[in-house]
Every structure is written in structure tokens, then in C-alpha cells.
Amino acid sequence: MLQLSESGRPQPPVLRIGFWLMDAFDMYALANALEPLRLANQLAGGEVCRWQMLSLDGQSLNASNGIATHTARLDQAQAFDVLILCGGDNPQLQAEHPQLIAQLNHWALQPVSLGALGSAGWLLAKIGALKGFRCSLPEPAAYLAFAAFSQLTPVAAPFCVDRQRLTCVGPQAVQGLMHDLLARSHGRGLILRMEKHAARQARPLLPVQDAPAKLQATLALMNEHLSRTLGIDELAEAMGISVRHLERLFKRSLGCSPARHYLDLRLQQARQLLRGGEQSLSEVATACGFVSLQHFFRCYRQYFGAHPRDHMGTGLLKRGSMLAVPASSRVGSLPH
Known part of the structure; x- marks a missing residue:
């Protein structure tokens, strides 16, 4: 049933995001993704987005800075609209993980948006999930010599959302990616309020x-x-x-x-x-x-x-x- 706001207008559905964490994931990138979502809920005065931390086995994972984060099993996750892969600086190790690659192939075929933060995007490229999609990826390391890379359509932008694929070049671009997602689901007005709030918080105290x-x-x-x-x-x-x-x-x-x-x-x-x-x-x-x-x-x-x-x-x-x-x-x- 479609929910209505106090004004009687249709209430946009909650944007549900799953963050798929890998061992030694980039905590800075994840934090930059979560903060816009938290602020969106705060300024909207209700739940406009919801997120969950996921992994293959549902165990606690250590970020690259050593901070442990509790996760739920990916195959037992609550329903989500967007699944975002969060890796570290060495996707070569994950690329050799057969269970991870199998799960990536599975989710690439599902009716959800699939994305990755930073170098984790190269794992999407490895399985061919970015074929036919524009993408924004960081410079590849020498060992990332996959044949599928010749089929990529990279764009010179910090982040890219092309239909059901989301990519960005690194931690600094994650906030823009989240803003784009929120704008698509809840309108540009919410983003303007978030930007105004951030500007007010960054304003120095006036003597x-x-x-x-x-x-x-x-x-x-x-x-x-x-x-x-x-x-x-x-x-x-x-x-x-x-x-x-x-x-x-x-x-x-x-x-x-x-x-x-x-x-x-x-x-x-x-x-x-x-x-x-x-x-x-x-x-x-x-x-x-x-x-x-x-x-x-x-x-x-x-x-x-x-x-x-x-x-x-x-x-x-x-x-x-x-x-x-x-x-x-x-x-x-x-x-x-």
C-alpha cells in the first residue's frame, strides 16, 4: 500500500542498501557512504533509507585500519534495492576467492542495483558485470590484466550511476555517489537540504x-x-x-x-x-x-x-x- 506524507503526497519508499564487506575493507570509504544516509534520515525526520552490513559468512570483519565490524550473512540478508561491494586496496586476493566470484555472478543477474566502492569495482569488471555499462574506476594495478577490461566503457568522472551499476574512483567520491542515489529515490530537494546543513555546520563561530x-x-x-x-x-x-x-x-x-x-x-x-x-x-x-x-x-x-x-x-x-x-x-x- 502506498504511504502518504502529512501533506497527502505519496511517500517515497525507503531506499534499502546492503554493504557487502570484504576483509580489510576501506573504512574511510564506508564511513563516507554511511554519513549521507544518516544525515538524510535526520533531515527528513524519518526513515528514507536503511542499510545493513553484510559478508559471505556473517562474521565480524576487520577494516584496513583494524576496526572490527559486525556483519550478517549475505544469503540471510533483509531485502535490499542496492548491493554495494566494499573492498580494500588489494582486489587481487578477492579475485582468487571462488565463493566470492560465484556470489558476484549470482547478484549480477538479480533485479537489484549492483555497485562497488573504489578498487572493488575491478571485481565487477572481472566477472563482466560492467559490460555495456558506463563506469568510473580508479587506475588499475599492474596485476589487474583481465581480458574483460577491454569491454569497459570508463568515464572521466569521480562516480557513475548507469542504470543498475554504480561505481566510483575512491573514498572521496563516495559521498557524491550516495547523494546521487538519494536524489534519484527522494528528490533533489533532500540533497539541497543536506548540503545546506553541512555548510551551516562548517561555518565558523562568529565573534x-x-x-x-x-x-x-x-x-x-x-x-x-x-x-x-x-x-x-x-x-x-x-x-x-x-x-x-x-x-x-x-x-x-x-x-x-x-x-x-x-x-x-x-x-x-x-x-x-x-x-x-x-x-x-x-x-x-x-x-x-x-x-x-x-x-x-x-x-x-x-x-x-x-x-x-x-x-x-x-x-x-x-x-x-x-x-x-x-x-x-x-x-x-x-x-x-
Whole structure:
């Protein structure tokens, strides 16, 4: 049955990805693949993608840096739409593994998208899985002299998605590959929000003493009115400037709108109060200017990627006064 969002629009299905790990896999590449997926779920306020770590035998595997990762058996995996091979710097050893090659041949014939990160793509080339597909692969080592390579159609790009084949040249290109997958399944708008979030997180802290005087005064006024929030027109009037001028000040100095920054302040205050563990969810919502619990839950989950109760301190939990809220609450969009 097709799910609908709160707006009544069809809800895109969850993108299901299996990461097929090999011994000494590249942890950097895997991390670069997982982080966009995690952020997509956080900003969407729900599960838009789901992933699982897989291997041939379902044992824990050590990455090339020695970090152990638990995996499930590939033949016992949950259903997925995309299967991505994650290897290390020496695909020659895997190419000599008959069980792995047999499984690759099997999955190359299945109605799922098959991909590989970095040099693992040469294993797809070895079995002929890239024949007739454009691909993006790193420079081959001297020992990678497979006859099938003459049938490749390489492209001069960091990553390539051609129908049911996904390839990329290395760890730095993995994020772009994941963004492309998410854009195809859930739209470019989600990717733009992810990029905006990343830019905001990478923005250095603005020394308040160096900010324009009107901006400093507005920030102070916002901090003084977190429970009874002021409208943007009220803030502008208090500063003796136009709303447009105030918006330009925030955009130029903080890279966001006054409403966006005001909401950030209130949500950060909410997390601080929750961690103190002395107030209920309803009390925290009121103290931070939210007119309804449902609106508070939606904004909080989208900003922090967690329900407010997940950040509650132990004091209130011990008194057993935590408010129960359905975990299925959906998340709306936040102003920017």
C-alpha cells in the first residue's frame, strides 16, 4: 500500500542498501557512504533509507585500519534495492576467492542495483558485470590484466550511476555517489537540504563582538525571549530597522534567516533543559516557545535527529513522569 506524507503526497519508499564487506575493507570509504544516509534520515525526520552490513559468512570483519565490524550473512540478508561491494586496496586476493566470484555472478543477474566502492569495482569488471555499462574506476594495478577490461566503457568522472551499476574512483567520491542515489529515490530537494546543513555546520563561530551592533542587539533580544518568542517584525521594530534590513544582517553574518536562527536557539535551549532532567517535555516545550508538543517534537527530531525524550536527563526519568509519545510521529519541514 502506498504511504502518504502529512501533506497527502505519496511517500517515497525507503531506499534499502546492503554493504557487502570484504576483509580489510576501506573504512574511510564506508564511513563516507554511511554519513549521507544518516544525515538524510535526520533531515527528513524519518526513515528514507536503511542499510545493513553484510559478508559471505556473517562474521565480524576487520577494516584496513583494524576496526572490527559486525556483519550478517549475505544469503540471510533483509531485502535490499542496492548491493554495494566494499573492498580494500588489494582486489587481487578477492579475485582468487571462488565463493566470492560465484556470489558476484549470482547478484549480477538479480533485479537489484549492483555497485562497488573504489578498487572493488575491478571485481565487477572481472566477472563482466560492467559490460555495456558506463563506469568510473580508479587506475588499475599492474596485476589487474583481465581480458574483460577491454569491454569497459570508463568515464572521466569521480562516480557513475548507469542504470543498475554504480561505481566510483575512491573514498572521496563516495559521498557524491550516495547523494546521487538519494536524489534519484527522494528528490533533489533532500540533497539541497543536506548540503545546506553541512555548510551551516562548517561555518565558523562568529565573534559576537565583531558583529554589527544591530545584529548583536537582536541576538541578545532573542536570547531574552525564548519562552515568549517575538515576531520578526517585532524584532525589526525594536532595532529601528526594516524587516528586510534585519534579514540581510542575518544572511550576511550568520548565513541564515532570523527565524531559522531563533529556532536554533530555542532548540538548543530545549536540549539543555532536557539534559538537566528537572522538567517534563511539556514544560520544556513551553519554556522554549513552542505552542504545541507535536510541533516541538517535529522540530526537535529534525534538528537533532532524535526524539526529545532521548535526550532527557535521569532526574525526571527516575520520577517516572516522562510523557509517552508515539514513535511514528512524522516530521515536517523547518524554516530556513
